[in-house]
Amino acid sequence: MSLLNLLAAAVVAVMPAASPEPAITLTSDQLTAVTGQTLSLESVLTRPDGVQSGVAHLNVTSLDGVYVDLEDWTMDVTQPVGPDTDSQLSWEVQAVNSGHFALYVVLVPKTGSLVVSPPVLLTVTARQTLDTGGALPVAVAVPAILGLAILATRLRTAR
Numbered sequence: 001m002s003l004l005n006l007l008a009a010a011v012v013a014v015m016p017a018a019s020p021e022p023a024i025t026l027t028s029d030q031l032t033a034v035t036g037q038t039l040s041l042e043s044v045l046t047r048p049d050g051v052q053s054g055v056a057h058l059n060v061t062s063l064d065g066v067y068v069d070l071e072d073w074t075m076d077v078t079q080p081v082g083p084d085t086d087s088q089l090s091w092e093v094q095a096v097n098s099g100h101f102a103l104y105v106v107l108v109p110k111t112g113s114l115v116v117s118p119p120v121l122l123t124v125t126a127r128q129t130l131d132t133g134g135a136l137p138v139a140v141a142v143p144a145i146l147g148l149a150i151l152a153t154r155l156r157t158a159r
Helices: 003-014 135-158
Strands: 023-026 030-034 038-046 056-063 078-082 084-094 099-109 120-125
Touching: 003 078, 030 078, 038 056, 038 099, 056 084, 078 084, 084 099
Parallel strands: 030 120
Antiparallel strands: 023 038, 038 084, 056 078, 056 099, 099 120
């Protein structure tokens, strides 16, 4: 072994091991829904000792440029994160708009850097609703037929 290799091994042995960084994982990486459907999403925050508590914040971002009002999607935008090493948080999300979205959780600790989860890709399809095509003829014909029936009844009783 060369002197340089021995020196490098000695430095590594003396240096303290790097503490693991906090991480957020989500229970799935892809979801599908129809508009109006409510989804449950679980997140697990793994933290090494010494990382202080803070707030976890759920975010919904459109990948299609559709406007997203976060309060329409969920009532639980933020949740407190206690001093436990690991925390499991549940999120209820209602699919409001159709399109492609990314859901992710951000930990805002009291001190230190933000921790961001990988995104969950959500595809929301529009719910099939009744088609109004052909409603105008019915809206005109039904009152006209009722009017003609009343007129015929009055003419018959007038004779």
